[in-house]
Amino acid sequence: xxxxxxxxxxxxxxxxxxxxxxxxxxxxxxxxxxxxxxxxxxxxxxxxxxxxxxxxxxxxxxxxxxxxxxxxxxxxxxxxxxxxxxxxxxxxxxxxxxxxxxxxxxxxxxxxxxxxxxxxxxxxxxxxxxxxxxxxxxxxxxxxxxxxxxxxxxxxxxxxxxxxxxxxxxxxxxx
Numbered sequence: 001x002x003x004x005x006x007x008x009x010x011x012x013x014x015x016x017x018x019x020x021x022x023x024x025x026x027x028x029x030x031x032x033x034x035x036x037x038x039x040x041x042x043x044x045x046x047x048x049x050x051x052x053x054x055x056x057x058x059x060x061x062x063x064x065x066x067x068x069x070x071x072x073x074x075x076x077x078x079x080x081x082x083x084x085x086x087x088x089x090x091x092x093x094x095x096x097x098x099x100x101x102x103x104x105x106x107x108x109x110x111x112x113x114x115x116x117x118x119x120x121x122x123x124x125x126x127x128x129x130x131x132x133x134x135x136x137x138x139x140x141x142x143x144x145x146x147x148x149x150x151x152x153x154x155x156x157x158x159x160x161x162x163x164x165x166x167x168x169x170x171x172x173x174x175x
Contacts (some may be wrong), residue, residue, distance in 0.1 A: 002030070004163070007157045009034045012134060012149050018121075019055040020130040022047070024071055026056040029130075050076060051091055052084045052109040054118030055131045061098035062120040062128035068095065084109045100115070100153050104131075115141055117150060119157035125167030132157050154168060 009016045009032040018030040026048040050056025050071065061067055077086040084092045098104045104118040115136040123129035134153055140146050 002032075004156045004159050005030070005032045005124075007029055008032075008132075008134065008152055011152060017055060017133045017135070018130060019048070019059075019133070021050075021059050021128075024050070024074065025038045026050050026053055026059065026131075028055070040081075048110070049075075049078075049080075051075060052080060052106060054104045054106040054116030054120075054133045057098055057104035057106065058118035058120045058131035059134070061095040062122070080110045081110075081112050083107055085151060095171050105149050113138060118142065119152050119153050120161075121157055121163040121164065122153070122166040124167070126166065129164065132160065 005016045012035040016032045017028050019026045019028045033099055050060050072088060079086050085094060106116040108114060116133050118131050118133040120128045121130045121132060134149060
């Protein structure tokens with residue numbers, strides 16, 4: 001994941017993260033800084049809520065229905081900002097949309113000055129294993145840069161998934 005994420009960070013000049021699902025939340029495991037601050041930090045944490053972060057929503061949207069239901073049944077949807085989705089039907093609708101479009105957006109849902117885009121990473125078993133995200137600036141919202149970044153992000157998550165052994169189409173063998 002390191003090289004593709006470094007390339008994404010350099011191309012967009014934005015901070016990128018990798019996270020995994022751990023104990024009903026998101027655990028950030030790597031951060032990559034762009035040009036001028038070039039560094040890759042393997043880390044454990046911070047731990048973030050899943051329902052209001054780009055990383056978390058990318059993972060939740062690609063879980064099985066039963067796993068998603070267990071999570072939603074057990075989580076208190078707390079508003080971190082006025083933008084946090086705390087209505088379960090609205091959140092479920094957004095998770096469905098994310099699963100269809102292939103990326104998530106957190107629109108200032110945890111911090112008022114922070115936008116994020118996320119995309120899931122799939123493993124060799126075809127199941128979601130984590131997610132990557134890119135932190136955007138406020139001026140990036142809903143413009144051409146954001147549209148291009150979504151394309152770059154989803155291509156990067158797909159490449160990382162392939163690198164992890166993901167096979168988008170099951171091979172059928174007959175003898």
